[in-house]
Amino acid sequence: MWLKNITLLNFKNYADADLHFSKTVNVFVGNNGAGKTNLLDAIHYLCLCKSYFNPIDSQQIKTAEELFLIQGDFHRQEKNEKITCGVKKNQKKQFKRNKKEYDKLASHIGLFPLVMISPYDVNIIMDGSEERRRFMDNVISQTDAAYLDELMVYNRHLLNRNALLKQIALTRRYDPSLLEIFNEQLVACGNRIFEKRKLFMQDYIELFNTYYQFLTEDAETVDLTYQSQLNDTSFDTLLSSSIEKDKILERTTTGIHKDDLIFSLREMPLKKFGSQGQQKSFLIALKLAQYAYVEKYKGFKPLLLLDDIFDKLDDRRMHKLMEMVSHHDFGQIFITDTGKERVINIFNEIKVPLTLFEVNNGGVQHA
Template identity: 65%
Template sequence: MWLQKLSVLNFKNYPEAELVFSPTVNAFTGDNGAGKTNLLDAIHYLSLCKSYFNPIDSQQIRQGEEFFMLQGVFDKDTVEEVISCSLKKNQKKQFRRNKKEYQRLADHIGLFPLVMISPYDISIIIEGSEERRRFIDNVISQTDNHYLDELIAYNKSLQNRNALLKKISETGKYDPDLLDIYDEQLIASGTRIFEKRKLFMDAFLPVFNKHYQYLSEEAEQVELVYDSLLLTENFGSLLKRSVERDRVLERTTAGIHKDDLTFSIHGMPMKKFGSQGQQKSFLIALKLAQYSFLQLKKGFKPLLLLDDIFDKLDDKRIQKLMQMVSADDFGQIFITDTSRSRIQRIFEGIGVEVSIFEVQKGTIK
């Protein structure tokens, strides 16, 4: 699978643009703020129905305009697929595949899989557990079209249970039968999500370790651990054991919404003891493992988007990374960088052709 053509209209800083891509490596070069990353985000929209950076769709509309429109022509098993996304202010986002509108955006997720690596990803290491759960959920949802439905069901049950706990605190009236109903709903979807996360991590960990050892030339010992209370206790007993605490705090304190990933280097927390280069290598290995997992599950190569990837990496790691992603295991790649000459030098050095697009304030050469 690869993206042949991208058209944008009133998207972020672009009044209008149309690009035709190479099926191998494509690079967007230009100054910071020129709009290189916006092109990656447009591709992300067409794959996953949303921006990678900003959840508010209306804020993607170019300033002074009333709508934006994106269209991509994909080659999938030599069959052309036309995907389009449009949004008018104060209206519902429209998403179409071959001119037919989706009734549910979830039905599109996973058809055109994609992995993005961006400086924004540092939040996976330095921020709270929600970011790491989002990473897991993003990968699984691109391979399992029921997973998003389970997440939606779980979050709805969680909201209902929390609202009941708050009402119990406010009124002093405890309704154990209603709480049991919400517990059963939470347990049903939560247990299925846990099992899928556990299976995913079992397959994901060896691939992650292989990619990190390659990037670091086996010079560093890192560890990635899935942390869930459900690994040692079933969900039902967890809820019963924590019910008094939940009533005091007016929220559900145990469940898969508390799952986390633990990252370490040489036995110490990556967040505190990893250098910027080590943290970036860790993130890149995470995302490349995501790519390998998606390719294994889907049976074809996803798109790979690399945003400002060379910052904080030494030359040796840069070359190893580019050699890896330019090999046969990877498909179409999109890269942004401020330096055209650096892009040319890197890919000449490994003997790989690259199509370069020069971006200047919303225009493309």
């Protein structure tokens, strides 16, 4: 799969743009703030129906304009496919595949898989467990359409149970039979999600270790662990044993919505003891393992987007990374960087041709 071209209208800082890409390495160079990352985000929209950075669609519209439009032509599984995304202020987002609008956006997820690596990803390490669950869910959702539906159903049941707990606290009336119904709904859905997460991690951890060892040349020992309350106790037992706590706090305190991924370096928390370079290598390995996992289960290569990838990487790791993604058949790649000469030199050294675009204050042209 590869993206042949993209057209933008009033997207972020672009009034309009029309770009044609190569099947291999495409690089956007320019100063900070010029709009390089916005081009990657437009590609992310086409593949996953949303911005990588901001969940509010209307905030992606260029200042003083009423709408934005993104359109791209993909070549996927021997077919050409046109994807169109349009957002108008105070209106529902429109998403079309070959001019036919989707009934639900979830149907699009996984058809045009994508992996993005960005400085923003440090949130996966530094923020709370929600960020790591979101990462895990994003990977699985691109390979399993039913998983995304399960997540939405689980979250709906969770909201219902939490609403009942608030009602119990407010009215002081407790109906065990009604709570049991909510418990059964939550358990059935939660168990299916838990099993899929476990199966995913069995494959994923091995892939992650391979990429991390390659990037660092086995210089460090790291661990990636899936943590879930359901690893030790059944979900229905957890809900039953925590009911008094749940009633006091007015929310569900146990379940798969508390799952986490534990990152460690030499058996110490990566968040506290990892250098910026070590954290960056860890994140890159996470994302490259995501790429390999998606390719394995989709049967074709996702797009790979690398935003300011050379930031905080020493020369050795930087060259290892570029060697890996360029020579190990990673398919179509999009890269942003501030240093035109640096990028040219890196790819000359590893003897990989690239297509270069220069970005300057909302304008972009083939270099």
